[in-house]
Amino acid sequence: MTKSSATKKEDVLREFRVREILDATCRVVARNGFQGATVERVAEEAEIAKGTVYLYFQNKDELFTAAVEQGIQNFTGQVRTQVTEALTPIEKLQRLIEVSLELSDTYRDFFKTLLLERNFLAASPNHPEAAHMLDLYLAHIHFIEEIIQDGVRVGVFRPHNVEASAFVLNEAIRGCFQQRALGLTARPVSEDASILLDLFFNGVLNQHQNHEEPVS
Amino acid sequence: MTKSSATKKEDVLREFRVREILDATCRVVARNGFQGATVERVAEEAEIAKGTVYLYFQNKDELFTAAVEQGIQNFTGQVRTQVTEALTPIEKLQRLIEVSLELSDTYRDFFKTLLLERNFLAASPNHPEAAHMLDLYLAHIHFIEEIIQDGVRVGVFRPHNVEASAFVLNEAIRGCFQQRALGLTARPVSEDASILLDLFFNGVLNQHQNHEEPVS
Amino acid sequence: MTKSSATKKEDVLREFRVREILDATCRVVARNGFQGATVERVAEEAEIAKGTVYLYFQNKDELFTAAVEQGIQNFTGQVRTQVTEALTPIEKLQRLIEVSLELSDTYRDFFKTLLLERNFLAASPNHPEAAHMLDLYLAHIHFIEEIIQDGVRVGVFRPHNVEASAFVLNEAIRGCFQQRALGLTARPVSEDASILLDLFFNGVLNQHQNHEEPVS
Amino acid sequence: MTKSSATKKEDVLREFRVREILDATCRVVARNGFQGATVERVAEEAEIAKGTVYLYFQNKDELFTAAVEQGIQNFTGQVRTQVTEALTPIEKLQRLIEVSLELSDTYRDFFKTLLLERNFLAASPNHPEAAHMLDLYLAHIHFIEEIIQDGVRVGVFRPHNVEASAFVLNEAIRGCFQQRALGLTARPVSEDASILLDLFFNGVLNQHQNHEEPVS
């Protein structure tokens, strides 16, 4: 009846083992960063022998790739499920943001490593230099923040959580980087910049029928 | 005097060498990813001997950390210079976005690796699995895109480049992750979600005096 | 009685299984060389589980030793049976050679690996370097061949298949090596050389009553 | 002037290192057999670090292949040099045999392993089972010996060192195996057998002008 009845006992066991190992991998990565994550440590974490890992994965690369893939699929899958339940687009986006943030809290350590290493590279958590990098990063955010704050002061920008908007703007720019770096857009820089600015300034709501109260 | 001037000359030479090595490091990382970036390859790229690297850096970690730090400082420094020249906050943000994107195009290979490797992990460029990860990522973006598109269709959202806003929203959420993961905020999830949604929906402009034309 | 007959039946079964496994071992060695012959592959080839091999053999070493021993005993046993049927020494030697060669054709793959791997080492079949080693070997044979050919030309040697005699001489020398290496003879080199040369030059036939026709 | 002056100092050093490592490899193989020869042991024997081996050879396979190749080339090269000095074919063959045997004495341990493993496989020296294999082998030789002895007794074969001729015959047959296994001949078995028998019975000398005294 259930999905598991269709598959054999061995397959279930195998799938279970695979999941166990991948989870252990995530925990090890979360703790040691990618550079410090060895097959040996993963085996220890999963409480199995080193060789056993190789019964389920061809090699280290496959293991780590699968771990991240599982992480992404877990995440997007859960988001999708929860978001689909909402009815209106606005509710959906509300759910999207909430669920995303909640999930990221759940898998915090793993994501933290992912993010840390993304931004500061070799800087895994408990890396002494990470703090310094973080300072550089925050200084940049702060620089943006001040610009926006100025805008609020002179009245071009509405009063709002400036710290947050500085952060959001920075990430939006970074996302644009990424799109460009990956070759997902062929637009000239100035056009991308326009779109970004327009969104940041005006948001997506249609002002003339903005009768809902989207924000709690 | 003479001594200090001699010292200065040496310092200049030293600084020059350091920069050369750091640049070589970035090129090697761009080409091989972080896992594949060895001191040997960096030395080759810089056309010096392996041992020479150790005359300027204590160890590999310091080298790579310095390379990234230089990258960040290069970036933020150049942005800062250019942005400061602008007068109004709006112009400043315009410059901020434009300069950021232009710079990222200049250092495209390096950034591409940074982004790829960290988002999709072991997936260095020309890693076969990277493409698959990218698909997963794009599928998620597309999912968000459709929600927004629906909103435009029913009229709650204004017509705009939906592909871009989906991207921006996703990155904004990711930025929020990061803030939370790094412990930079103690706000409950729902509050972060509200702030994000408000910004995404309404933008930062003060609607009642929105007389400028912010976008080219 | 009943007990022993039951035991006998078991023994027969056991012997059958042992033979099957040993045959599988030979096939695996023939295909993968000794370095590449693992217990796992043997089990696969015999279509049994890996663990089952250990019900019949203490360890890998015993398995492989037994396989070769079976190979040798198979071979010498069959030769012995067939040769004993012949009446005269000359006929016996004729049979010896024929049967030996025939058997070697039957077990060709196994012997080929044995010879290749041991003469040219790590060079298992389908090893790219094997071809090069073979060339070296053949060049040496050719060198000997030319010497003998010269002898035929000037008339000291009778016309005959020079290619074959070069081969035979080389192998005879190698056999002598072996005898010496294994400590089976304490003769000085010069004496061994004399004996070899005498045989190669004059053969073993008694010339004064050479009325038979030894060769078919 | 000399060959070394044409090559650079580094090259000489490199070649020297390579030779040293290959020699160490041969010694290790001689002592431990091929199965027991690890890169670690080779490094120890050469009194260098494990990693150093990899500065001169891509991997283990290349190392061992090169060792055997050097062994063969050493051998055939020295034989060739010495043999070429002799004038008549008969003298040349005399030298060939003598030099070959002398060289094999020099490199005895290495050749012993090569031969042992060829015949008895996994049976490296100091392998307990090797003795048993040797007995099987010797029993076969003895069997051949008795046939020949019979022939001497009844007068078809001339009196001679029968032990030696049995050995030689066996090796000649083995050589024929090899030629066939390697696909170097397409002759039917019976023809190969005839040629072998003819040589073994009659030798290669031209009887009608046999005035020299070929054997000391």
Place this chain on the structure above:
DNA sequence: CATGAATGAGAATTCATTCAT
């Protein structure tokens, strides 16, 4: 200062062997 050969600790991977089912 610059070099690059040498080092060896450490990581990935293999595979003979065991043992619970």
Place this chain on the structure above:
DNA sequence: CATGAATGAATTCTCATTCAT
């Protein structure tokens, strides 16, 4: 008896780091 998943010792190979030249 048969199985094959699990084990972990042993092995190959890498690469950051040192140091004699």
